[in-house]
Amino acid sequence: MNGFDDIYNELIMEHSMNSFNKKSLQSPTGCQLGHNPNCGDEIELQVKIRNGVVEDAAFTGHGCAISQSSTSIMIDTLRGKKVEQAKKIVEIFIKMIKREKISSAEKKLLGDSVAFENIKDMPARVKCALLSWHTMEELLERK
Amino acid sequence: MKNKYKEDFGIFDNNTIVYLDSGATTQKPRCVLDAMKMFYEKENANPYRAAYGLSVRATECYNTAREKVAKFIGAKNSCEIIFTKNATEALNLLAYSYGLDNLKKEDEVVISIMEHHSNLVPWQKVTKEKKAKLSYLYINDNYEISENEIENKITAKTKIVSILSVSNVLGTAVNLEKIIKKAHSVGAVVIVDASQSVAHQKLDVSRLDADFLVFSGHKMYGPLGIGVLYGKQDLLEKMSPFIMGGDMIEFVHEQETSFATLPNKFEAGTQNVGGAVGLSSAISYLEKIGFSKIEKVEKELLSYAVKKLSALSFIELYCPKEIEKMASVVSFNIKGVHPHDVASLLDLKGVCLRAGNHCAQPLMRFLDIDSTCRISFGIYNTKEDADALVDALKEIYQKFEKYIKDEK
Numbered sequence: 001m002n003g004f005d006d007i008y009n010e011l012i013m014e015h016s017m018n019s020f021n022k023k024s025l026q027s028p029t030g031c032q033l034g035h036n037p038n039c040g041d042e043i044e045l046q047v048k049i050r051n052g053v054v055e056d057a058a059f060t061g062h063g064c065a066i067s068q069s070s071t072s073i074m075i076d077t078l079r080g081k082k083v084e085q086a087k088k089i090v091e092i093f094i095k096m097i098k099r100e101k102i103s104s105a106e107k108k109l110l111g112d113s114v115a116f117e118n119i120k121d122m123p124a125r126v127k128c129a130l131l132s133w134h135t136m137e138e139l140l141e142r143k
Numbered sequence: 144m145k146n147k148y149k150e151d152f153g154i155f156d157n158n159t160i161v162y163l164d165s166g167a168t169t170q171k172p173r174c175v176l177d178a179m180k181m182f183y184e185k186e187n188a189n190p191y192r193a194a195y196g197l198s199v200r201a202t203e204c205y206n207t208a209r210e211k212v213a214k215f216i217g218a219k220n221s222c223e224i225i226f227t228k229n230a231t232e233a234l235n236l237l238a239y240s241y242g243l244d245n246l247k248k249e250d251e252v253v254i255s256i257m258e259h260h261s262n263l264v265p266w267q268k269v270t271k272e273k274k275a276k277l278s279y280l281y282i283n284d285n286y287e288i289s290e291n292e293i294e295n296k297i298t299a300k301t302k303i304v305s306i307l308s309v310s311n312v313l314g315t316a317v318n319l320e321k322i323i324k325k326a327h328s329v330g331a332v333v334i335v336d337a338s339q340s341v342a343h344q345k346l347d348v349s350r351l352d353a354d355f356l357v358f359s360g361h362k363m364y365g366p367l368g369i370g371v372l373y374g375k376q377d378l379l380e381k382m383s384p385f386i387m388g389g390d391m392i393e394f395v396h397e398q399e400t401s402f403a404t405l406p407n408k409f410e411a412g413t414q415n416v417g418g419a420v421g422l423s424s425a426i427s428y429l430e431k432i433g434f435s436k437i438e439k440v441e442k443e444l445l446s447y448a449v450k451k452l453s454a455l456s457f458i459e460l461y462c463p464k465e466i467e468k469m470a471s472v473v474s475f476n477i478k479g480v481h482p483h484d485v486a487s488l489l490d491l492k493g494v495c496l497r498a499g500n501h502c503a504q505p506l507m508r509f510l511d512i513d514s515t516c517r518i519s520f521g522i523y524n525t526k527e528d529a530d531a532l533v534d535a536l537k538e539i540y541q542k543f544e545k546y547i548k549d550e551k
Binding site: 003004007008013014016017018038039040041062063064065066122124125128 | 480481482483484486487488490491498499500504507513514542543546547
């Protein structure tokens with residue numbers, strides 16, 4: 001199917017259907033609900049931040065393949081990063097999805113999350129890709 | 144199969160799009176666009192306001208459209224037709240102007256669990272304010288309201304029953320005759336939200352004996368931004384106005400105002416005459432084809448689509464078993480795949496359908512699902528459209544299949 005694999009690539013499909021990050025954390029330091037009232041997607045994002053480092057994160061909830069995989073891959077990308085670095089990565093990801101220019105150095109920081117680059121060509125789904133990232137943004141700002 | 148009506152719609156010129164979202168809004172035939180263009184080029188002025196000929200003509204256009212709507216739905220008098228922005232505004236008007244004035248503590252408003260938010264949220268607001276109760280007609284396993292449910296829920300306490308004619312999610316056609324009869328037997332008034340049936344079935348408010356009825360023009364081949372509220376004259380006359388302003392008044396003093404008679408009492412501010420002209424042309428279009436033809440073509444198509452979808456093992460359907468109990472709308476899911484992914488991938492194949500909760504969150508919760516894919520037909524749809532959908536669904540399922548299996 002033309003266009004299918006540009007968006008629904010192997011990585012995104014794997015994460016959306018079988019995410020290791022879809023679980024609850026033992027003792028999270030922060031927890032935030034993300035909700036998209038238009039489509040009903042709902043995720044609960046948990047983080048464990050210690051000594052200024054995102055030690056771990058996890059999520060529960062339901063939604064489409066894009067929102068589920070975006071959440072899971074985001075967690076992989078941010079795990080182990082310093083809070084300031086994580087904030088920067090979130091900012092770059094949002095810029096990329098909103099079709100703003102990002103440098104190749106910035107792109108490198110995104111790691112696997114770069115898999116969502118083509119979502120910008122599917123404007124109706126941008127909000128799905130961004131749901132967890134905006135939720136994470138709020139969590140990190142709170143510290 | 145060639146569809147001769149498709150040619151009437153400019154959007155399908157050199158465009159292979161498969162449009163299966165007429166329940167959200169229909170496409171517009173050329174005659175509607177031409178009528179509106181003609182109005183704006185030849186007859187546009189502010190209606191009711193001025194003494195010059197052009198303004199008089201604009202007023203005439205507006206009221207001719209009103210008469211057309213009255214005849215179309217079988218109203219006795221054109222003053223019973225109030226133009227609104229859409230069905231939502233009409234329902235808000237009723238909740239505020241009729242509901243607030245007539246509901247008392249412990250009275251009941253009965254709606255169904257299938258209602259669109261537009262026929263639900265206003266009643267929540269008004270019943271809370273009046274300390275009245277909002278009560279629901281629930282559906283059974285066959286996605287329909289049983290006769291028992293109607294008998295048990297509409298009681299001496301019921302003052303208003305507000306019910307859709309056809310569910311915008313399930314396609315269920317409601318037994319309006321039974322509901323109206325029962326409601327009238329306990330002295331309640333009935334509001335019918337005909338948004339999903341107005342383009343598909345002949346309406347006759349007099350035969351139906353509906354007290355109020357609402358619909359949007361844009362779901363019946365008319366333009367966006369024009370809707371209709373029908374009300375029995377004696378009821379409308381007793382109601383307070385909803386939106387205040389110009390044209391809806393008789394005398395205005397510094398502290399007091401008296402209001403205009405029907406229909407102007409409910410039409411404050413400069414009205415959407417161009418929209419009314421477009422709606423009038425859409426009615427002519429529907430009447431030219433004829434509802435017997437429309438019903439025949441659409442029923443055949445619906446039956447074909449349901450049959451093809453039921454044959455797919457990976458599809459879950461949400462509709463009554465009997466096709467006679469449905470109209471123009473079908474909801475389904477690919478098991479294990481989120482409707483938004485299905486809709487995006489269908490879009491890549493040029494198939495437009497709606498995915499989500501369809502402004503019916505309480506219904507989704509009742510059915511214990513998050514969302515559905517929904518197709519809805521118009522006069523321009525063909526069996527080929529249904530085939531294109533089914534082929535694309537098969538392809539999507541193939542892509543997802545191995546991952547769905549991994550999950551187990």
